[in-house]
Amino acid sequence: xxxxxxxxxxxxxxxxxxxxxxxxxxxxxxxxxxxxxxxxxxxxxxxxxxxxxxxxxxxxxxxxxxxxxxxxxxxxxxxxxxxxxxxxxxxxxxxxxxxxxxxxxxxxxxxxxxxxxxxxxxxxxxxxxxxxxxxxxxxxxxxxxxxxxxxxxxxxxxxxxxxxxxxxxxxxxxxxxxxxxxxxxxxxxxxxxxxxxxxxxxxxxxxxxxxxxxxxxxxxxxxxx
Numbered sequence: 632x633x634x635x636x637x638x639x640x641x642x643x644x645x646x647x648x649x650x651x652x653x654x655x656x657x658x659x660x661x662x663x664x665x666x667x668x669x670x671x672x673x674x675x676x677x678x679x680x681x682x683x684x685x686x687x688x689x690x691x692x693x694x695x696x697x698x699x700x701x702x703x704x705x706x707x708x709x710x711x712x713x714x715x716x717x718x719x720x721x722x723x724x725x726x727x728x729x730x731x732x733x734x735x736x737x738x739x740x741x742x743x744x745x746x747x748x749x750x751x752x753x754x755x756x757x758x759x760x761x762x763x764x765x766x767x768x769x770x771x772x773x774x775x776x777x778x779x780x781x782x783x784x785x786x787x788x789x790x791x792x793x794x795x796x797x798x799x800x801x802x803x804x805x806x807x808x809x810x811x812x813x814x815x816x817x818x819x820x821x822x823x824x825x826x827x828x829x830x831x832x833x834x835x836x837x838x839x840x841x842x843x844x845x846x847x848x849x850x851x852x853x854x855x856x
Contacts, residue, residue, distance in 0.1 A: 632737060632770070634717065642715045643708040644735070644772050648698035654705065655695040656735035662708035667700040695738070707735045707772065713840060714775040716798075718765075725766030726836075727806070728773065728799040737769030765799075773798060777840025784831025792827045795841035801833035 632654075633647040643662050646654055658672065672692045696705050709715055715734060718726065727745055736742070745764040765771050775798060784790060784804060791809065800806065809828045829835055 636715055640712050641709055643706045644715050645704060645706040648703045649701045650698055653695055653697040653738050654735050655693050655738060656707055658692050658694050660707045660735060662706045664705035665703050667703040668696050668698055668705050671695050709774050711776055713777050714779050716773045716775055716779055717770055718773060719770050721768055724802040725764055726799045727802055728763045728765055729797055732773045732798055734772040734774045736771040739767045739769035740771045741767040776838045780837040782835050784833055784835060786832040788831040790829045794825060794827060796837050797827055798836040798838050800829060800835040804833035804835060805830040
């Protein structure tokens with residue numbers, strides 16, 4: 632499998648497949664493909680995993696695209712302005728990702744749900760109580776809102792992040808929610824009530840844009856009847 636990232640503002644990943652190779656994605660993510668590529672929709676991993684994906688914002692059915700000849704081409708496009716990040720995995724614990732981060736992957740990649748360890752993180756974390764665990768062997772492609780920022784946290788090192796700007800982190804990173812202190816900060820700070828607190832060791836991937844917040848700002852300017 633070979634791939635290249637095309638475009639800048641609204642990028643796509645174009646993958647070249649040989650006969651028998653395949654990629655899978657959530658329904659509706661394919662942008663274009665050449666002759667010699669077949670599609671099969673299925674509940675990848677069974678109904679239980681499919682139902683779990685629905686809780687994380689992904690589709691119940693996944694689409695698997697398989698090449699029937701060498702040098703077949705298929706592309707998957709991002710849904711918001713930003714980047715597409717290829718992440719090669721070779722076994723191990725993988726990554727814990729926010730919902731909607733998954734774009735597409737090789738068949739050796741497993742996508743499943745995971746529960747945050749603390750109830751407060753699920754209730755106030757901005758990404759819901761359920762996150763995604765991505766593991767296995769192969770390459771997975773993640774969607775980034777805006778630009779990606781990668782950091783390596785040392786043991787005990789803490790980084791506080793605005794809600795919705797966390798893309799993924801290694802399982803060794805502790806994830807919890809911290810309330811903003813001070814009444815004036817809560818009501819006039821403009822940052823919401825809670826921040827995500829990430830504690831090392833481990834790698835984290837951040838994004839400079841939170842598209843849900845961006846869409847909310849645009850909505851305020853839409854006239855209502």
